[in-house]
Amino acid sequence: MTLLDKDGVRLAVDGAVATVTLDRPAKRNAQTFAMWRALAEAGRLLPGDVRVAVLRAEGPSFSAGLDRQALTPEGFEGEPSFVDLARGSDAELDAAIAGYQEAFTWWRRNDLVSIAAVQGHAVGAGFQLALACDLRVCADDARFAMRETSLGLVPDLTGTHPLVALVGYARALEICATGRFVQAEEAERTGLANLVVPRAELDGATADLAAALLAAPRDAVIETKALLRGAAGRTYEEQRAAERAAQARRLRELAGLGD
Structure with missing residues (x-):
């Protein structure tokens, strides 16, 4: 359905x-402001029984990043x-960027597991969108790059936190500051990719x-995540205390003693 x-965004649900x-x-x-709004809307439209969200892309590339038209003086029509x-105030600029980030935040909700299926180029905003997901399955032609610094910008679409968590500070800094490509083999070796x-x-x-993620009971996966x-x-x-509390909730539910 x-x-x-x-x-440029399509959402379909099957069970x-x-x-x-x-x-x-x-x-x-290549991503536009309208695509970001549509991605945020997709998150809001998810039915409550969805447990896995797959992010994929048509064509040879996952995403070449921000559409460069956004960087021109005229930008996108109507945007x-x-x-x-x-030129806006600090508060206005902060609110605008926060709005764009909404396209990248809902993928890590505890009530679902998200998977990015990445082929070809995943550059800049494309790299950050892949990082927004919990897991990444990559084709052997996948190539990641964070090119924002070469444009005089910084990665601001929620990608810095997961990147550091996955590969460590030093490697994350090197990837971002140089803008180099990370090939699929390196992505798997360093933890960026779960599978190539x-x-x-x-x-x-x-x-x-x-299918493997759906095999376990939903509440157990939610608590574990x-x-x-x-x-x-x-x-x-x-x-340790958080583990005990989570296990107590699971044991009581399995025993039919939950709230």
Whole structure:
């Protein structure tokens, strides 16, 4: 069932699996402000029984990043240009960027697991969109790059936190500051990619992973994801306590004693 199809974004739901497709292949799925609004809307439209969200893209590239027209003085028709944004107050500029980030935030909700299926180029905003997901299955032709610094900008679409968490500060700094490409083999070796497969097997491998995620009871996966996401911000003793509390909830529910 298709719930959304506009501005280069398509959302379809099949049972417990939602598939969000970037659909601007002629532009290598370069992202626009309208696409970001559509991606945020897709998150709001997800039915409550969706457990896995798959992010994929049409064409040879996952996403070539921000559509460069956004960086021109005129920008997109009917949209504020970067120059317009820069002229706003601090509060207005902060609110605008926060609005753009909404397209990248909902993928990590505790009540679902998100998978990015990445082929070809995932550059800048494309790299950050892949990083917004919990897991990444990559074709062997996948190439990641963070090119914002070469444009005099910084990665601001929620990508810095997961990048550091996945590869560490030093490697994250080197990737961002140089803007170099990270090939699929390196992505798998350093933890950026959970799995690398031949391009022809990308969709099948992603579907297999989705099916494996659905095999476990939903509430157990939700509690486990919450534990893992919060681990970095807790001490060892705090994490032990969080584990005990989560397990107590699971045991009571399994025993029919939950709220």
